[in-house]
């Protein structure tokens with residue numbers, strides 16, 4: 623069980639399936655499990671007690687919109703078909719499912735659903751050698767977590783997910799070791815590079831103001847709190863081009879990435895949508911509600927307008943729930 627073998631297996635999960643639909647189900651299960659490894663919990667987790675609810679919640683909060691509800695039983699079962707080494711290296715399964723009920727032994731293709739997994743006492747965990755390796759090597763846990771987060775979620779969501787699964791970033795002492803290891807991993811598994819000019823080009827196009835609220839505060843010449851957001855996530859293959867970008871303040875960037883604000887094409891411009899899943903009682907909530915139906919400030923040049931293909935992707939894969947209706951005029 624090599625370090626490289628594990629990271630390659632996780633890297634394969636990062637290949638997007640079904641066109642450009644988001645597929646974060648297995649990665650979220652693995653992140654949940656990496657949190658257990660870091661806390662030193664038992665290798666085999668009970669589907670009913672340890673996985674069903676926490677994973678359902680992760681899928682609801684960080685997965686794509688799921689109109690028919692989320693299905694945490696699917697990744698729990700299907701992760702069994704992932705291999706550690708490509709090819710047919712013996713004992714190469716990444717994930718193992720067993721049952722307390724020894725008379726119950728479904729084939730992989732039987733795909734038992736949540737009720738059956740619970741009834742027969744399903745237990746799932748990383749393959750033994752892999753689990754032992756990870757227990758010995760906290761830097762490898764961190765590298766694996768980083769790879770999964772980077773492959774499936776925008777950076778603005780990483781801390782929230784880490785917090786939830788118990789994989790908060792290691793501090794000081796551990797960090798330098800992790801950085802060295804990470805450099806080695808990056809050399810082995812190059813990620814899709816980011817264009818260093820993307821941020822400047824986007825901020826310039828939007829005249830260095832948030833396209834939603836006009837936020838433009840500076841400390842001397844330093845624009846702080848203003849960011850270049852991807853409409854179609856970099857992690858989902860979204861290009862580093864201005865028509866896939868928006869200059870947004872930190873808050874509106876996060877709101878876009880979490881799908882509580884969205885865009886709707888309206889003749890030659892875009893109007894803002896606000897999700898009905900966003901709630902609150904503060905003035906901040908009224909501020910966000912006030913965005914419903916408001917136009918997005920366009921870039922300097924019409925040719926740099928957001929591309930409808932990326933806006934469609936965001937609406938389909940990220941925007942949560944239904945848009946709130948616009949206030950009556």
Ligand SMILES: [Zn+2]
Pocket residue numbers: 832833834835836837870871872873874
């Ligand atoms: Zn803003």
